[in-house]
Amino acid sequence: MTVKSEKLMALSSAIETFVTDGCHLSIGGFTVNRNPMGAVYEIIRQGRKKIHLYAHSNGQGVDELVGAGCVEKIEIAYAGNGRFAPTCIRFKRAVQNRSILVEDYSNYQMTLRFQAGAMGIPFLPTRSSLGTDIINKWGFSKKIRQEDPRIPDEKLIVGENPFKGWTDTKALVFVPAINPDVTIIHVQQADEHGTARIQGLTMADVEQAKAAKHLIVTCEELVSSDEMKSKPDTNQIPHFCVDAVVHLPWGAYPTACYNNYDYDPIFFNDYKIFASDDTLYQNYLDKFIHGTKNHQEFLDLIGGKRLQNIKADPRTGYAINLDRK
Amino acid sequence: MTVKSEKLMALSSAIETFVTDGCHLSIGGFTVNRNPMGAVYEIIRQGRKKIHLYAHSNGQGVDELVGAGCVEKIEIAYAGNGRFAPTCIRFKRAVQNRSILVEDYSNYQMTLRFQAGAMGIPFLPTRSSLGTDIINKWGFSKKIRQEDPRIPDEKLIVGENPFKGWTDTKALVFVPAINPDVTIIHVQQADEHGTARIQGLTMADVEQAKAAKHLIVTCEELVSSDEMKSKPDTNQIPHFCVDAVVHLPWGAYPTACYNNYDYDPIFFNDYKIFASDDTLYQNYLDKFIHGTKNHQEFLDLIGGKRLQNIKADPRTGYAINLDRK
């Protein structure tokens, strides 16, 4: 009853097949953690343009896609990278240059929007942002919204509570569903059919995964279905949600992958310098991304010593006493 | 930093403190599985009356509370017990006698109602039940609804999609939140502060727990906080949601508790006979519930051999080759 899975792909094929110019893309992870960075770099290598990006707080992944010029529009809650970048540097520049269009939401709103997409409904209600400019100020004009059927005609709608006064609520903000053309997440373990296991916090990855029309899962470790099915309480995504499975060790690097490796502070500190200057940033892209054929070559350029340095301690799941200054 | 928890209670105290006559109660589990049966029997022993019960598909727990005369009104999706009772027998009788009032929802609707309660919002939207009598026919009159502020003034509301046509949806059913006065769930493991771990399917227990004003957790095994915090990916309910923790081995018996014990087919087959006759049922209550002081005495009456028979096999989590005819 086990059939060799056609979902198992090389990263380059998965990106080529599902991530097209102008596609609506969502990536998993959160700031310094479990961004699908290998996939992000491959998108940059393949030169994708005009991507419409959905993100709650995907610091590093967002900044690199924006920095490399892949992104045209972005719906986002938070573009920072913890202590390493209070505001993501290339993102900041792109918005100030007006080379990308941005529309702002709160983190919970973006999460609810993915959740609504996963649930197959048009919206979810919340009280978050009542009385704020997140409701009043739209990043995308009515015209832009109407031209792309994948964007709802209105940003957020304030409505009455249909159950008058129930739970002491008068007004609500209705946040519209997102159904990305493609979502990419990086997980600790998956089998060849796509069943996936995330360790540590799942962020909004599960909702993003289930909301998508196509789902690419890159995984640290490709394991047997027997191994996955032996511990089903720890799995989150069933095979039938998944379109492509890519075995990609260190696939979240330079962001962290809990129980596997930490984020690389050296990378982030270097990146801060590169990102702050256009020429240095172009050199960075030329050397590290365009100058490498694939994620393995990129990792080789970083060097085994740096990787060794951030390997996770088995007790805590991160690299203890790592120099993070 | 560890303070002896005041939440740790005897079952009788927890029920006495939180489950009052006329309270709105929700119990966890699903048909033959992980119903908080020890707590149900204690509610019966303490003679609680006029309970307003919320359930999606809690077969055995519902039928015993109804059978013992504790319940006045019930909002429910499914009152059956798998192959052992296509319709729960005492429930069927009580509805046909009109000794309880019942209001019908679908299973997803009840789940969404608990989820809305947990999310702190008045309703959630779905397409389920459009065009059906689940919308048209109310179990509780307008008058009953208005007299109890804990019941919304309307059962379900059909509304327009505020994002016209978004996700190809025109109409939606808005299902109102439930915030029970008290929820009781039975879990495999908890610590004295209330952090809880469910193994196998969580059903709607997590949503029911978080929706409640007060939460009682009965647990098969009381473990240290250290044990709980060492495997946090497998925990679902944090201590701050919990009001009472009760250590109650076999607390789901005669329903199953995954990885611990199976359901008891002998009990269910006997129950079917008792429940089908008013006198036999009264005898059952007198002997098994009122005739025992607590859950341990009840279990003693069942006998160790019966319990031994349904102990879970460690590989599968249930009792293999159990005679279930």
Added chain:
Amino acid sequence: MADYTLRELMTIAAAREIPDGAITFCGTGISMVAAMAAKHIHAPNSTIFFETGAIDSLLEELPLAVADPRVMYYTAVNGALTDAFAYMQNRKTGKQVVGIMGAAQIDCFGNLNSTVIGDYHEPKVRFSGSGGACDVASFVDHSLIFMQHEKRKFVNKVDYLTSPGWLDGAGGRERAGLTGKGPSKVITNMAIMGFDETSKRMVLDYYYPGITPEKILENMEFAVDISKAKELQPPTNNEIRILREKCDPQGLIL
């Protein structure tokens, strides 16, 4: 030709309707056995899942309820009710779902009653209620219904409309705002009924060996088109063997 019981025939008839690659939603009893039979016979890539949140259960032993611990062993994911129903309402995964249901009453458009006989407030007979049946019937494009073929069950008007079929026929679901489709087939102890593509009224597709279309009509309150009905191919030896050896070896359901 295999020696078989009527219940086995019904199970096989339902199993044949489940395509390879389907995500099969099933309840307790015969529908679970039909889903298992499909997976063992012709749909190895189908996935059995339960409203309780268990996905792709091994079912080494037959569960007697959808919350039976036997559905939790060796699954792809052990989730929750929130997840399970969301897969059905989800626009990508919902299209792959085949739902299997039963009911106490059915009308000519496949609308189901599993709630009460008689008045809702003064019922003559109370049943279990919807469970997840209304949900799956509301959401998915492909559903199968098991029924006993009796006049009191195939009625002009259901006493309570629990689970939506094609509602009032052509365009009915769209008017109500439902996006999925009404039932595909009704599998009874006498026949397989389908629905007319245009009018969405029930029609007789297949009658079982030894049963006449006339006998079937006698057991329904409403008339159906029998003009295109054919006799059903009985189960093969292989189908019956798999059913008995792999799906319900303990004879708990069949």
Added chain:
Amino acid sequence: MADYTLRELMTIAAAREIPDGAITFCGTGISMVAAMAAKHIHAPNSTIFFETGAIDSLLEELPLAVADPRVMYYTAVNGALTDAFAYMQNRKTGKQVVGIMGAAQIDCFGNLNSTVIGDYHEPKVRFSGSGGACDVASFVDHSLIFMQHEKRKFVNKVDYLTSPGWLDGAGGRERAGLTGKGPSKVITNMAIMGFDETSKRMVLDYYYPGITPEKILENMEFAVDISKAKELQPPTNNEIRILREKCDPQGLIL
């Protein structure tokens, strides 16, 4: 009196506002250290949690982001964003939450801007955006704000209202439909500001040793009532010791 830095003083000032039993929502940086300090000093039963879904993290090492793997180790529950924000919006648990935020601009009602300086569509300076700040500010009854005390930051009107404070003052939140309360305190490098109980306008509660109320007013676009202001008690030796030894021994934030 202890020797202390201004940053340490601010951290302690915030920590003192966190009651025992609180569920403390914090972001990256100084707010995380304040939450840890409260737990180590006077609020042992407080629970630190992050919008990313980590509940009651041990924080053996200081995280540099709310998604840092250090927040995932030895927690009560590792959940998801859906869970974390629901605890804040939930009517039972939300009442126990103390939120700690920062911003680029604040107005006299405690409304915050962390999105842009200048026009939204043609920003002079772009910041990170709301993250979870707007959510926690919308939901909870008790929140603290860290600010640098500068005229360009304490403004008559925020360029973009990212996170709701008391909105337009008395009754403003109710009119907008918000159920939680506006901010309790603003903790700056010069002072602790509160809000008038009736008007909800900012007032000066405490000025730091060596800072005059007049100097504080000079660093704000809008005037505030300074009539009830007192000098703040400096941190104790014990507070400073715990801060340095237990909360940020590597000096990553302070």
